[in-house]
Amino acid sequence: MMELGRLGVWYFLDGLPAPEAAAAAQRIEALGYGTLWIPESVGRNPLVHASWLLANTRRLNIATGIANIYHREPGVTLSGQLTLAEQSGGRFLLGLGVSHKPMVEGVRGLAYGAPVPTMRTYLERMAASPYTGIRPAEPPPTVIAALGPKMLELAATKAQGAHPYFTSPDHTAMARKVMGKGPLLCVEQKVILETDAGKARELARPVAKIYLGLPNYRNNWLRMGLTEADLENGGSDRFIDATFAWGNTDAIRRRLQEHLDAGADHVCVQPVNPNGVFGDLHWAALEEIIAG
Numbered sequence: 443m444m445e446l447g448r449l450g451v452w453y454f455l456d457g458l459p460a461p462e463a464a465a466a467a468q469r470i471e472a473l474g475y476g477t478l479w480i481p482e483s484v485g486r487n488p489l490v491h492a493s494w495l496l497a498n499t500r501r502l503n504i505a506t507g508i509a510n511i512y513h514r515e516p517g518v519t520l521s522g523q524l525t526l527a528e529q530s531g532g533r534f535l536l537g538l539g540v541s542h543k544p545m546v547e548g549v550r551g552l553a554y555g556a557p558v559p560t561m562r563t564y565l566e567r568m569a570a571s572p573y574t575g576i577r578p579a580e581p582p583p584t585v586i587a588a589l590g591p592k593m594l595e596l597a598a599t600k601a602q603g604a605h606p607y608f609t610s611p612d613h614t615a616m617a618r619k620v621m622g623k624g625p626l627l628c629v630e631q632k633v634i635l636e637t638d639a640g641k642a643r644e645l646a647r648p649v650a651k652i653y654l655g656l657p658n659y660r661n662n663w664l665r666m667g668l669t670e671a672d673l674e675n676g677g678s679d680r681f682i683d684a685t686f687a688w689g690n691t692d693a694i695r696r697r698l699q700e701h702l703d704a705g706a707d708h709v710c711v712q713p714v715n716p717n718g719v720f721g722d723l724h725w726a727a728l729e730e731i732i733a734g
Contacts, residue, residue, distance in 0.1 A: 443602070443626065444503065444532055444583060447476015448702065451728060452507055452630045452710035456485030457721035463491070464498035466723060471502035473732050477535065479507035479605075479630070479710045484549065489522040496530040504530075507605055507630065507710065508539030508587045511564045512546050512554075517571035524573055527582035537605045537628075538564070539587030542656045557658070558592045565600045585626055589613075589662040594620040602626055603707075608659055610684045611700035613666055618705025628708040629701050634688040635727040636716050639679075642688035647676030649714055650685070686714075691730040698731070 451470050455463040470478050478495065482488040488506045495504045504526075509519065519538070526534035540546075540561055543554040565584070583602035588594045589609070594617050597604035603626025606617055614629050621627060632649065636642040653659045654673055663673060663681065672678040677685075687697035701709045711731060715724040 444535065444580075445476065446503055446505075446535070446626070446628065446708040447474075448708060449475055449698065449732060450477035450479055450503075450505070450628075450708060450710040451475050452479040452481075452712040453723060454483075454485075454721060455480060455491070456483075460494060464495060467495045467499050467502060467504075469725070470728070471499050473728060475502070475711075475728070475732060477503040477505050477708065477710065479505045479537070481507055482510050482513070483545075489526065492526055492534060493529070496526065496533055499533075501533075503533045503535055505535035505585075505605075505628075505710075506537045507607070508537040508541075510541045510545075511538050511561065512541060512550065512552050516564050516567035517573075520568045520571045521573055521575065523582055523584070524577055525575060527578035527580075528576055532578055532580055532582065534582060536582065536584045537587065538584060538601075539605075540658075542658055544656065558596055561586060561593065562596055562600060565596075583626060585628055588617070589658065590665065591616075591620050598622060598625040603628060606630070608632070608653055608685055609662065610666060611697070611704045612684075613662070614701045614706050615704035626708070627706050628710060629706045630710045630712055631698060631701060632686045632712045632714055633694045633697075633727060633731070634686060634714045634716065635691065635694065635724065635730065636688055637690050637693075639688075641716070642686070643679055643682045645714055645716060645718065646682045646686045646688070648718070649720075650677045650682065691734065694727075694731060695734050 588604035598621040713724040713727040
């Protein structure tokens with residue numbers, strides 16, 4: 443299994459011109475983070491972007507968190523995965539997900555299927571797809587975006603692990619229990635380097651708002667014990683405190699360690715910049731977190 447490192451960085455780099463995105467990846471590598479996770483929404487093609495970032499780094503792993511399965515035929519995804527893994531010497535991690543019905547049907551105009559069987563079929567078709575190119579020295583891993591028990595079970599049996607997003611250490615413990623020992627558990631954690639509770643929570647709410655309308659996340663937060671009231675008006679303090687790590691560097695490190703203690707193999711840090719500008723990486727947070 444590839445070495446992801448204990449900590450990685452999860453971030454949207456779509457707002458940066460390609461040379462600046464490469465420079466950001468190089469800086470993340472120099473800081474000592476093991477893996478850079480890049481998402482897919484309506485911006486860059488994540489596999490193409492991963493190729494650029496891999497070509498401009500030497501040790502850093504690049505992972506998709508996640509590539510939308512509705513955007514690519516399974517055989518095309520397999521060929522992209524194997525090509526990137528071979529070209530980079532095994533530094534590419536494929537993260538796949540079913541995305542969300544409003545994105546798939548509302549934005550792309552595609553039919554959205556039941557998440558678990560749709561993902562299962564996709565993985566099976568990937569595995570059955572032919573590939574005649576030179577293969578990487580080691581089979582590259584695939585992780586899937588998984589929140590509920592059934593998708594986590596699928597991650598453990600049909601893939602090499604799971605990539606839960608926007609959860610909590612308690613969810614991490616549940617995920618590890620469902621998946622058992624062995625499969626990769628790579629969790630994302632949003633962090634805010636701000637010690638004032640009021641300021642930190644107000645910085646968190648615009649970020650949370652992006653996700654609060656998506657059923658897959660709402661259903662998972664309810665499974666986590668939050669209530670519908672917690673998910674209104676940008677999220678209650680209880681919701682923010684459960685899903686964001688805020689405070690000084692030590693407080694943030696404690697939250698990251700809680701995930702590791704709960705069974706995570708790797709935690710990818712998504713810093714929220716206190717200047718309130720989305721897309722502006724908060725380097726101070728990344729530097730201080732990794733320094734410990």
